[in-house]
Amino acid sequence: MSYALGYALLRQVSWSHWELFTGYRLSVLLLVPYRYWPALVVGELGPVAYASLSCVETFGWLWASLMLVPPIALAMPVVKVCRDRLNIVPDRGPVHMGVLLVCTLVVSGLWTLANVIVLLTANVPSGSAPINYSVVASRWFIGSYLGILTLVPLVLMVWEGRPKRAELWLHTVERALRGRLGVETAAFVLPALALLVWIALDASGDGSRQMARMLMFLPVIWLALRHGLLGAVVGGAIASIAVAVTMPGLYDTSTLQAEVFVAFATTSMLLFGDRIAQLHRQKGQGAGHEDKSLDLARRIQAQCEAQLRQTSLGIEQASEAVHATDELLFERQLRPAADSRELRRRATAAREQLFQLADGLHPVALRERGLVAALRHGGIARTLNTRRIGYWCNTRGGVNQLSDTLQLAIHRLVCEGVSYLCTTHSIGDLTVHLRSGRSAGRRWAVVRIDALFSTDSDLRVRGSFLLHRLAASGLGLDVIRDRAALHEGKVRVHATEHGECISVMVYEPDPQPVRAVERVVPEKRTTLELLN
The missing domain is CATH 1.10.1760 (Arp2/3 complex 21 kDa subunit ARPC3)
Structure with missing residues (x-):
């Protein structure tokens, strides 16, 4: 109805x-x-x-x-x-x-x-004209x-810009009327079209009337140049109404000619305005991408600062262990009968803490034997073993063919994922699946961390134990997503039948824009130069 x-x-x-x-x-x-x-x-x-x-x-x-x-x-x-x-x-x-x-x-x-x-x-009917x-x-x-x-x-323009709630319609209409398009339409376009309509209705000859109708497409062009698609839409609607008002008869041929011209001008301006709107959107998206890149860089900086904070805490703990060892050495010098086994145990613990700290900053096994060995026998395996958490790493594909940068990034992702799972759940068993391949000339890698939950609450890691030993930031899934975004990756977290799974896909960076950083090789010097 x-x-x-x-x-x-x-x-x-x-x-x-x-x-x-x-x-x-x-x-x-x-x-x-x-x-x-x-x-x-x-x-x-x-x-x-x-x-x-x-x-x-x-x-x-x-x-x-x-x-x-x-x-x-x-x-x-x-x-x-x-x-x-x-x-x-x-x-x-x-x-x-x-x-x-x-x-x-x-x-x-x-x-x-x-x-x-x-x-x-x-x-x-008979007698009618053909x-x-x-x-x-x-x-x-x-x-x-x-x-x-x-x-x-x-x-469609009104539908596209409609407010989400009914009570905002009045504010939307008021804002549209007070906008530049509304002001310019009321101040310039409507008076110009009214003048052209008056000329067309008052003209004595068909030539003047037709000329006035032809000029009615000028506001459409002006509004389209000023406001893009929305200006072309508003100008085209007003111009077509103005042409219809000037029609003297029901089947006037001259009006049909003018309407053909206005229809052609309106169609052209709609396409032109749509192109202008596309260029504005692309420019806005470019600015949006710059803002996202800046936000990502800020988050990465905050994560690096958090990681440095954890490293600083680890250094403080190692310093306390070294200080305790020095105190025991000083006490042994005063009392030679002091237990040497306690001294050896403390020295070994301090050395182990320093090694773990250095290994967390840049894994030794990764430098010497590659990513697979670092994941299977490196700091992650040793750390989880001390907490009685089962762990293994399965690999498939040419993982060691990945660049050093991507291998280190994958190791960081695994460290952050393991730290997140172990600090938020009681984990009984943990498996890392690593797969690599090549498509469209670029290598990619998929990392999946499967965690099996346990009912033993003692298996849940509390405090900064894992953060120190793995050099993790401890900021949760946001860190994983940001690190994956640096390598055009995506992160997916979903619950499994007996636990939780974190999947990450990353890509090898494009070799063209990336410039390799040359490794500094220490210069060999003679003993005499060192003494000097």
């Missing part, structure tokens, strides 16, 4: 060269869910049936029967293809203006063809096309 009411009202303000109800029809098809489409067919059937039955005695039953077919049903397959396949009105993002214009051309041509076929079946089907078809096509251009882009 709502659709039938709107359809009937817009037919009262539509003419042969300007059919606003076609724009209303296409707008509803583009925005209404599919489950309401049968109701739209029923709603349009009412006005169409009234027109058909009113003229059945004049044009015949065959014409009246074909008129009972609602035109909205003819356009439904075209609109469905545009919505499903071409994504004309996406859920997020701007309307695809090129697809909209193609859809407008197709449905306008389809409705024109249907009207011509129906007209061919009509009984022409029908010029080319002129009639042109009038119907331009009327449908311009009616759609007047209403549909404007409706």
